[in-house]
Amino acid sequence: MQNKEKEEYMDQSFxxxxxxxxxxxxxxxxxxxxxKGKLYNARTWVSIFLLAILFSGPFxxxxxxxxxxxxxxxxxxxxxxxxxxxxxxxIFVLIMLAGVLFIVLFTVVFGRLFCGWVCPQTIFMEMxxxxxxxxxxxxxxxxxxxNDGPWNGEKIRKKVLKHGIFFxxxxxxxxxxxxxxxxxxxxxxxxxxxxxxxxGGLVSILIFTGVFYWVFSWFREQVCIVACPYGRLQSVMLDxxxxxxxxxxxxxxIRGKFKKNEDRTQANKGDCIDCNQCVxxxxxxxxxxxxxxxxxxxxxxxxxxxxxxxxxxxxxxxLIRYDSEEGIVNKSAKKFTPRSIGYSIVLLLIMGLVSFxxxxxxxxxxxxxxxxxxxxxxxxxxxxxxxYNYKIINKTFEEIPAEIRxxxxxxxxQYIGNNQELIIPSxxxxxxxxxxxxxxxxxxxxxxxxxxxxxxxxxxxxxxxxTSFAAPVKRKK
Numbered sequence: 260m261q262n263k264e265k266e267e268y269m270d271q272s273f274x275x276x277x278x279x280x281x282x283x284x285x286x287x288x289x290x291x292x293x294x295k296g297k298l299y300n301a302r303t304w305v306s307i308f309l310l311a312i313l314f315s316g317p318f319x320x321x322x323x324x325x326x327x328x329x330x331x332x333x334x335x336x337x338x339x340x341x342x343x344x345x346x347x348x349x350i351f352v353l354i355m356l357a358g359v360l361f362i363v364l365f366t367v368v369f370g371r372l373f374c375g376w377v378c379p380q381t382i383f384m385e386m387x388x389x390x391x392x393x394x395x396x397x398x399x400x401x402x403x404x405x406n407d408g409p410w411n412g413e414k415i416r417k418k419v420l421k422h423g424i425f426f427x428x429x430x431x432x433x434x435x436x437x438x439x440x441x442x443x444x445x446x447x448x449x450x451x452x453x454x455x456x457x458x459g460g461l462v463s464i465l466i467f468t469g470v471f472y473w474v475f476s477w478f479r480e481q482v483c484i485v486a487c488p489y490g491r492l493q494s495v496m497l498d499x500x501x502x503x504x505x506x507x508x509x510x511x512x513i514r515g516k517f518k519k520n521e522d523r524t525q526a527n528k529g530d531c532i533d534c535n536q537c538v539x540x541x542x543x544x545x546x547x548x549x550x551x552x553x554x555x556x557x558x559x560x561x562x563x564x565x566x567x568x569x570x571x572x573x574x575x576x577x578l579i580r581y582d583s584e585e586g587i588v589n590k591s592a593k594k595f596t597p598r599s600i601g602y603s604i605v606l607l608l609i610m611g612l613v614s615f616x617x618x619x620x621x622x623x624x625x626x627x628x629x630x631x632x633x634x635x636x637x638x639x640x641x642x643x644x645x646x647y648n649y650k651i652i653n654k655t656f657e658e659i660p661a662e663i664r665x666x667x668x669x670x671x672x673q674y675i676g677n678n679q680e681l682i683i684p685s686x687x688x689x690x691x692x693x694x695x696x697x698x699x700x701x702x703x704x705x706x707x708x709x710x711x712x713x714x715x716x717x718x719x720x721x722x723x724x725x726t727s728f729a730a731p732v733k734r735k736k
Contacts, residue, residue: 277484278544278554288406289480290399291389292539296563305376306386313379314431317438317446324656329439335686341617342654342686346624350616357609362489364602366496368595370503374489375557380474380482383432385542385558388425388475395421399539422476429471433464480543483556490553497551499584500596504557506537506548506579507587514548517572530574537561537579547579623659623683624652625713627724630692635729643730644673644696651690651713651722653683659715663693666710666723671696695728702730 279287319326321340328337336343336351343351362373374381395417396402405414438446449457474482483490497503511531515523523530531548538546540560545552547561565579585591595603630646637643653659661681663672673694674681683689695709707728713721 278546278552279480279484287544289542289544290403291542291544291560292399292536292564293393294540294558294560294563296560296567298559298563302376302559303386306382309377309382310387314435317435317443322656325442327439328442330441332440342656344624344652344654346652347620347654350613350620353609353613353616357606357613360602360606360609363496364599364606366493367498367501367599367602370497370501371490371493371555371557372502374483375504375559378556380487381556381558384475384479387428389542391424391428392421395424422472425476426468426472429475430464430468432471433467436467437464480554484543484554490556493553498596498598500599502581502583503551504547504555504559504562504579505551505582505584505587506531507577507582508548508550509587511548511578530569530578532568532572532574534568536564536568540564551584620654621722622653622655623661623713623721624654625722625724626650627663627711627726629726629729635731636694637731638696641699642696643699643702644694645728646675646692646694647726648692649690650688651681651683652688653685656685658685659683659721661713661715661721663711663713665695666712668709669698669701670709697728697730699730702728705730705732 276282279289281287316326317328324340324342325337326339328335330336334345336347365372392402396405405417408414434446434450449460454461478486508529511529513527513529514531514533515526515528517532517534521528537548538544538561540563541547542558542560543554543556545554547555559581562579562581566576569576569578627647627649630648633646635643635645649663651661659682661683663681664670665672673696675692675694681689681691695711707730708725709728710723710725712723715721
């Protein structure tokens with residue numbers, strides 16, 4: 260059969276509706292068959308690894324600091340043991356931008372690989388909650404029969420057990436995410452303390468637990484189909500060269516049931532034996548043979564199911580596989596397109612910039628400004644002073660004794676207040692005022708640019724600030 264005829268053979272009417280909604284607009288519950296195969300096993304190990312990182316992350320320490328902390332309340336962020344403050348927000352924005360471009364690039368080149376292998380929704384749904392469901396209620400046919408059956412002792416027992424475990428796991432997930440916000444130590448203190456002392460926090464945790472429980476027990480695949488914008492954006496990002504989970508319709512059509520010792524070419528049949536196994540295992544309820552669809556999360560369950568059936572009937576595996584439309588039609592190897600190359604270059608540039616900013620990032624961030632409304636002050640011995648306000652943020656986890664001094668020229672720093680020493684607390688900020696006193700003979704202009712350095716007691720330059728120094732105009736002799 261010619262390619263054109265095969266393309267016309269494929270019915271496109273499925274794109275007019277969503278596979279999980281019937282003609283009356285009601286939810287069609289998806290009962291996917293329990294998947295098995297090499298790719299499913301590989302995804303299981305990847306999921307175990309990622310889940311181990313997720314749940315152990317709050318307790319992993321680098322130089323005594325958490326691996327990841329996103330404390331929005333206190334505006335404190337720790338990434339790989341390095342603390343970031345709001346003043347470093349531009350670095351965070353660049354990192355997020357690089358992350359978005361990374362996902363876009365991978366979608367252009369590898370389709371929705373992220374969704375099938377790394378996405379938390381897919382990992383929790385397919386590798387945690389769905390496995391528990393199979394363990395308690397059995398495979399897809401047993402689940403459907405149980406749900407359609409009467410509320411007898413067996414059904415009540417299995418439903419209570421399943422939903423009880425679902426709620427418990429949702430509660431653990433909520434507490435894990437809370438640990439990434441307030442820190443594991445604070446979470447342990449709350450857990451070991453009297454719950455009545457933390458009513459607000461407990462209510463919040465229960466609300467988030469309810470949200471997770473609702474998502475994984477009822478909303479399920481609708482997150483990927485309805486709520487997540489990524490599935491809809493893929494139609495913009497994918498092209499004929501993008502690698503996706505694809506059905507080889509050139510080889511597979513026309514579909515026909517398998518008959519032993521039959522010459523399928525003579526019978527005008529393709530390699531697809533129309534066993535429907537790829538549909539049975541799909542967690543979003545689609546038929547991959549209809550082509551690339553927004554509901555497909557590239558979970559590879561259909562690849563394993565099809566390979567098993569092809570092996571069983573003695574036909575070559577790979578009827579459903581990772582491939583591109585260009586690869587299926589023209590049997591061409593994957594090539595980088597100008598668009599993917601362009602995305603890669605932009606991504607590398609941003610990652611290079613982020614790396615430079617991280618490497619050149621200082622331990623302190625200083626702001627020194629002239630006190631508003633204050634003019635210069637004439638002093639004895641032909642001296643003049645300006646009043647300044649300073650704010651110095653310590654981004655490290657240790658207290659820093661420091662001092663402010665001029666980097667060029669002569670000048671004396673005189674702090675205002677009881678403490679005549681500058682101590683910058685760890686993970687905090689020091690602020691105050693000081694006079695900068697200079698000799699009139701060293702000043703040429705009414706407004707002179709000066710460079711002030713913040714030095715440690717060991718003499719190390721921590722940061723520098725440029726400001727101005729006002730003085731009276733010298734009278735000409």
